[in-house]
Every structure is written in structure tokens, then in C-alpha cells.
Amino acid sequence: MKTPLAVIVLAALLPLLAGEYYINLASQIVIFAVFAASINLLLGYGGLATLGHAAYLGVAAYLSAFLYLKLQLAHWAIAPLALIGTTLMAGVFGLVALRATGLGFLMLTLALSQVLWGTAYRWVSVTDGDNGLRGLARPMPFGINMNEAMPFYYFVLVIGVFAIWMMARFVSSPFGATLRGTRDQPRRMSALGYDVWLIRWITFIYAGFWGAVSGLLFVYYHKYIHPVSLSLANSAEGLLAVIAGGSGTLAGPIVGAAIVLLLKNWASAYIERWNMLLGFVFVFIVVLMPEGVVPGVKRLWQRRSASRG
Amino acid sequence: MQYWAIQTLNSLALGGLLFLLAAGFSLIFGLMRIANLTHGALFMLGAYIGVSVMRQWPNLWFAALAAGAAVAIFGGLLERFILRQIGGNVLGQVLVTLGVSFIIADACLLTWGGDPIPIPTPPLLQMPVRIGSFIFPAYRLAVVGIAVVVAIALYLLMERTRLGAMIRAGVDDPQMASAVGIPVSRLFSTVFCLGAALAGAGGVIGGPILSAYPGLDADMLPLALIVVILGGAGSLLGAFVGAFITGFVYTFGVALLPDLAYVILFLPMILVIAFRPRGLFGKFAA
Incomplete structure (x- = not known):
């Protein structure tokens, strides 16, 4: 219980130490962490590898942008x-x-998800195609202006912490235990009388919901949405974050989201070829570090303390 | 009437291209249980290699063979030196193929630039063909013909040769096949190269219709997936039928409802998945 609190306190103190650029980067990491954590529900706890999770992020963002621009709600x-x-x-x-x-x-x-991606490009009357939907504004909860980096960061942080807490509650609940059961022993679970399909379906919907939440935060942050957010590359980035951090762990997607976004940010300062780097990182992590960073570090840590004690 | 006749031919031509793409995907999936997500990128790589070859020797058929060979070598290296390393880790293999597809796509963008590059139609096939009262572009007829010839060749390969018998044995029961002395490991490489070669050559043959452009991989991959989901993994007949269904649905979708053509692709997929999750001719549940 101590570590999560410490992380939250540190994250809340960040704007006191960092400039606007890093506050914005932190906002992006929190948003991406919610997205990755929702993939982790399926991949890590349900054993269901999804390569289409960008659909929920993208559709929520597009719906929000469309309702704001065209219906002016x-x-x-x-x-x-x-x-x-x-x-x-x-x-x-x-x-x-x-x-x-x-x-x-x-x-x-x-x-x-690819069908949605293709549709976002072609259904120009709704999505403005390759131009994307622009001219959006951030919400103003309680009349607070969120166009500055700091208030928006706190907004994202509060929702992000709540989202990840809700997902942690979900997997540590009795339902979460049955979900892990369907991952490890689907046949036994169904022999025990659990409806494996229903458990998976509920998890799928729950993961889709939190993917949608990350999509809303995403569109608030960028005030812009483009079909690329629905692309395979976006789903893959989320999956990479989960696997890089460590799937089936609570901290994994958060660490992974930070790794992927810091890498992307750092790399974009030097090279234009983010997709190529993403590909190499993918191959590198899968071949050399299939368990992810968080379990890997944990294992090394335990080995160190074991050799000391 | 002429319009609909042309659309029908376009559907057949797209179906033919999708068959070239999906046959390899389906065989690889059926034998190795790898969803090879580089397949769209291999198609695009083939198209671009074809562009470069044709700058030197302007002959489409030669370019298709050269691109097929080059992409086959690439696929063989990928299978031997990367996928083999993580054998048994099915998800890992899929993710590696995905990573490699990003690398290929970006490398193509770097090498050939961002503008679409047209691939010229062979001069002999530029003339329209008159059949009855309809006029058809000859090249599209030729594409359909190529797809049918390749399908027959693959059928004979699978059903009438020793290699095909071994592949079928591997698809049906890989463990038993290797127990009776079939070199499953070498088969894996062979089938992977064959699938890659078909994708690469398909990229060139599709060139005069689609041209080579960044994003061709992402456009083709979902179509190939839908073909395999429809037809059933590991089945040549499934790939053939699925390819032409998808070709028709997509082409008529674009003609009738251009905005929502992609959404219409959902329909056959959902129907088949609802009633027959393993696909029309699939041998096992994917």
C-alpha cells in the first residue's frame, strides 16, 4: 500500500519541480497509462491479446469531438x-x-479496429478524413480554466488515479480471481460451473470503458483527433507498454507507458523514424525481455536481497 | 450495365490479389500457428521492389518474379533468425512480426519516399478487351487469370506432391507429423518463404491497379485478415472463396456507399463468425 501512495504523492508534487514541457509530458503519460492499464485487464489478467484497443480510445475521442463540433453539446x-x-x-x-x-x-x-480506422479516413462528412477534427476545447469543471498545463495535469491525474484504482479493485475482487482462473484454466473453470465466456465478455466491456475514458482525456489533451489514433500502431504502442512494463502486474502498464512515451519523446528530438524505432523496440523486448521490466527488476531485486540475507 | 460489369471485374481482380496475399497468410497460419502480421508489409515491400526493378528492366512479369524472390529471402531470414528464436511463444511471435512490419513500412517510406509511385501496365495488356457488348480492361482479366493459375498450382502442390502431403500432415497434426519423420522445421521455412514470395509477387502484380504507396500495408492487412477469418485458417479453398467474397463486398461497398465501404466489410465477417467461428472451410478453431 505504501508504494502506490508514494507514487501518487510524487506525481502530485511534480508540477512544483518541473516546467510546462514536462508537466504536459506527464499528462500524456498518465493518459497513456490508463489506456495501457485497460489493455492489461484483457492481456494480463484475462490472457486475451488484443490488437484493436485503439478502437475504444479513438471512438470515444471521435464521438466527443463530433458531438462538440457538429451538435455543439x-x-x-x-x-x-x-x-x-x-x-x-x-x-x-x-x-x-x-x-x-x-x-x-x-x-x-x-x-x-482496422475497419474503424479505414472508416475514419473515408467517412469525410463525419470525421473530416485525413484532416482530423480540430477546433475542440477542453472542459472547464467547476469553472476552472484547463488550458494551462498545471490544472489540466491535476485533472488528468485525479481521473487517472481513480481509473487505475478502479481497475486494481476489479482484478483484486472475487470476479478478478475468476478472471485469472479463466486465463490459466478455462476448462476447469467451466467445469466448476463458471461461465467463462460471460466473465471474458464483462472484462472486455470493462476494458473498453476505461479505454474510452483514456480516449476522452486524450482528446481533451490534444484538442484534436486524427484517424491515426485508431491505427494499428496506436493499439500496438499500448500493447507494447503493457508487455514492456510487465503484463499481469498493476505497475507494469504505468511503467511501460512512461518508458514508451519517454522513448518516443526523446527519440523524436533526434530522429524522425519513430515507427522504425517502435518496431525495433518491439522485437528487442519480445526476444530479450519477454516478461517485462517490472517483473524483471523485481526478480533481480529479490535475487539481490536473497544473496544478502 | 457496363458500369456494373466493370465493377464485377474489379471485384474479381481485387479478389485475385487478395488470394495471392491471403493464401500465404493462411498456409503459414495453418502450419505454424503464426499470425504473420508482416504480410501486408511484405506485399508493400514487393510492390516497391518491383518499382525499383522496373526502373532498370521495364518488364512487370520479371519484376514480379524478382520481388517475389527477394521477399521470399527476406521472409526466410525473418523465420530462421527471429521467429525461430522464440518458438513456442505464440504471442511473442505475433508481436515480433508486428514490430518487423513497422520497420519495413518505415524503411520503405525512407527509401522510396511518401508519394504514391504508379506501376505501369504491361503494354500488351493496355488495350481494353471486348466481350459481347462489354468492354473490360485487359489487365484486370489477366490478374484474375493469374490468381486462378496460382490457385491451381497451389492446389496441385498441396494435393499431388510429396511436399504438399507433408504440409497437409503438418497442418493436421504437427507433433504426429514430426514423430513420423517429416522435417517439420524445414517445412516451416519452406512455407514461410512460399507465403512471403506470393505476397511479394502479389504486390507487383497489384501494382498497376493499386500502385505502391505508404499505407498500402495497413490497407491490405485487414483485408487479408478478413479473408482468412471468412475462409478459415489453413485452407487453400477457404482463402480462395474468402478472397473473392471480400473482393466483391469491398468493391461494391466502395461503389454504393463510398463513405462506409469499410463498415460493410464487417457484415460477411460477422455473419460467418456468428454461425461458423472457424471460418467457412477452416479445419480448426483459430
Whole structure:
């Protein structure tokens, strides 16, 4: 219990120490961490590798942008509509994708999200195609102006901490235990009378919901949305963050999100070829560090303290 | 009427290209249980290699063979030196192929630039063909013909040769196959090279219709996935039928509802998944 509190306190103190650039970077990391944590629910705890999670981030962001620009609703009305709409979509996609498990599930999630990606490019009357939707504004909860980096960071941090806490509650609940059961021993679980499919479907929807939350934060941050947010590369970045940090751990997606975004940020200062670097990092991590950074470091730490004691 | 006849031919031509792409994907998936996500990138790489070859020797067929060979070598190296290292880690293998596809896509962008590069139609096939009262572009007919020839060749390979018998044995039961002395490891490399070669050559053959452009990989990969989901993994017949269904649905979707053509792609996939999760001709659940 101590470590999470310490991390939250440190994260809350960050704006006192860092400049605007780093505060914005921290906001992005928190948003990306929520996205990665929602992938981790499926991959780490459900054993379901999804390559289409950008669909929920992207659709929530597009819904929010569309309702704001074209129907000119207020943010307090848009946010629940976008979340409900995206969660319903997750329910439908779950019905399709969970007809399979393993690689079939992966290909179905990928195909579903790629279809949305292609649609975002081509359905110009709704999405403005390759131009993306611009001219958005951040919400002003309690009349606080969030265009400055610091208030927005605290807004993102509060929601991000709440989201990750809710996901941690989810996996540590009895339901979470049954979910891990379906990951490790699906046949036994179903022999014990659990409805494996239903457990997976509920998790799929829950993960879709938090993916949508990250999408809202994402579109608030950028005030802009482009089809690239729905792309395979975006889903892959989220998956990479989970795997790099360590799937099936609570800290993994957060650490992984920080690693991926810091790398992306640092690399973009020197080279233009982020996608190529992303590819190399992917190959490197999968081949050399398949368990991820958090379990890897934990193992090294335990070995060190074991050799001391 | 002429318009719809042309759309039908376009559907067939796209279906033919998708078959070249998906046949390899399906065979690799069926035998090795690897969802090879580089497949779209290999198609694009083939198209770009074809562009470079044709600058030297302006012959599409030669370029297709050269690109197929080059991409096959690339695929062989990928399989031997990377995928083999993490054998048994199925998710890891998929992620590596995904990573490699990003590397290929970016390397293509770096090498050939961001503008679409057209690939010229062979001069002999530039003339339209008149059949009855309809006029068809000859090249698209040729693409359909190539796909059918390749399909027959693959069928004969799979059903009438020793290699094909070994591949079928590997698809049905890899452990048993290796127990009776079939060199499954070498088969893996062979099938991976063959699939890569088909994708690479397909990129060049598709060139006069699609041209080579950044993002071609991301456009083709979902279509290939949908073909395999429809047709069933590991089945040549499935890839063939799935490719033409997808070709029709996509082409008519673009013609009738251009904005939502991609959404229409959902429909056959959802129908098949709902009633037959392993695909129309799939031998096992993916």
C-alpha cells in the first residue's frame, strides 16, 4: 500500500519541480497509462491479446469531438454520451471477438479496429478524413480554466488515479480471481460451473470503458483527433507498454507507458523514424525481455536481497 | 450495365490479389500457428521492389518474379533468425512480426519516399478487351487469370506432391507429423518463404491497379485478415472463396456507399463468425 501512495504523492508534487514541457509530458503519460492499464485487464489478467484497443480510445475521442463540433453539446453532456456509446460498441465487438480465443481473438480485434480506422479516413462528412477534427476545447469543471498545463495535469491525474484504482479493485475482487482462473484454466473453470465466456465478455466491456475514458482525456489533451489514433500502431504502442512494463502486474502498464512515451519523446528530438524505432523496440523486448521490466527488476531485486540475507 | 460489369471485374481482380496475399497468410497460419502480421508489409515491400526493378528492366512479369524472390529471402531470414528464436511463444511471435512490419513500412517510406509511385501496365495488356457488348480492361482479366493459375498450382502442390502431403500432415497434426519423420522445421521455412514470395509477387502484380504507396500495408492487412477469418485458417479453398467474397463486398461497398465501404466489410465477417467461428472451410478453431 505504501508504494502506490508514494507514487501518487510524487506525481502530485511534480508540477512544483518541473516546467510546462514536462508537466504536459506527464499528462500524456498518465493518459497513456490508463489506456495501457485497460489493455492489461484483457492481456494480463484475462490472457486475451488484443490488437484493436485503439478502437475504444479513438471512438470515444471521435464521438466527443463530433458531438462538440457538429451538435455543439456541452462537455458535461458529451462525456457520458461518448462513454456510453463506446462501451456499447465494446459490448458488440466483444460478442464478435470472443467467438474465438488466442490468435483468432487477436485477429478479430485487429480486423474490427482496422475497419474503424479505414472508416475514419473515408467517412469525410463525419470525421473530416485525413484532416482530423480540430477546433475542440477542453472542459472547464467547476469553472476552472484547463488550458494551462498545471490544472489540466491535476485533472488528468485525479481521473487517472481513480481509473487505475478502479481497475486494481476489479482484478483484486472475487470476479478478478475468476478472471485469472479463466486465463490459466478455462476448462476447469467451466467445469466448476463458471461461465467463462460471460466473465471474458464483462472484462472486455470493462476494458473498453476505461479505454474510452483514456480516449476522452486524450482528446481533451490534444484538442484534436486524427484517424491515426485508431491505427494499428496506436493499439500496438499500448500493447507494447503493457508487455514492456510487465503484463499481469498493476505497475507494469504505468511503467511501460512512461518508458514508451519517454522513448518516443526523446527519440523524436533526434530522429524522425519513430515507427522504425517502435518496431525495433518491439522485437528487442519480445526476444530479450519477454516478461517485462517490472517483473524483471523485481526478480533481480529479490535475487539481490536473497544473496544478502 | 457496363458500369456494373466493370465493377464485377474489379471485384474479381481485387479478389485475385487478395488470394495471392491471403493464401500465404493462411498456409503459414495453418502450419505454424503464426499470425504473420508482416504480410501486408511484405506485399508493400514487393510492390516497391518491383518499382525499383522496373526502373532498370521495364518488364512487370520479371519484376514480379524478382520481388517475389527477394521477399521470399527476406521472409526466410525473418523465420530462421527471429521467429525461430522464440518458438513456442505464440504471442511473442505475433508481436515480433508486428514490430518487423513497422520497420519495413518505415524503411520503405525512407527509401522510396511518401508519394504514391504508379506501376505501369504491361503494354500488351493496355488495350481494353471486348466481350459481347462489354468492354473490360485487359489487365484486370489477366490478374484474375493469374490468381486462378496460382490457385491451381497451389492446389496441385498441396494435393499431388510429396511436399504438399507433408504440409497437409503438418497442418493436421504437427507433433504426429514430426514423430513420423517429416522435417517439420524445414517445412516451416519452406512455407514461410512460399507465403512471403506470393505476397511479394502479389504486390507487383497489384501494382498497376493499386500502385505502391505508404499505407498500402495497413490497407491490405485487414483485408487479408478478413479473408482468412471468412475462409478459415489453413485452407487453400477457404482463402480462395474468402478472397473473392471480400473482393466483391469491398468493391461494391466502395461503389454504393463510398463513405462506409469499410463498415460493410464487417457484415460477411460477422455473419460467418456468428454461425461458423472457424471460418467457412477452416479445419480448426483459430
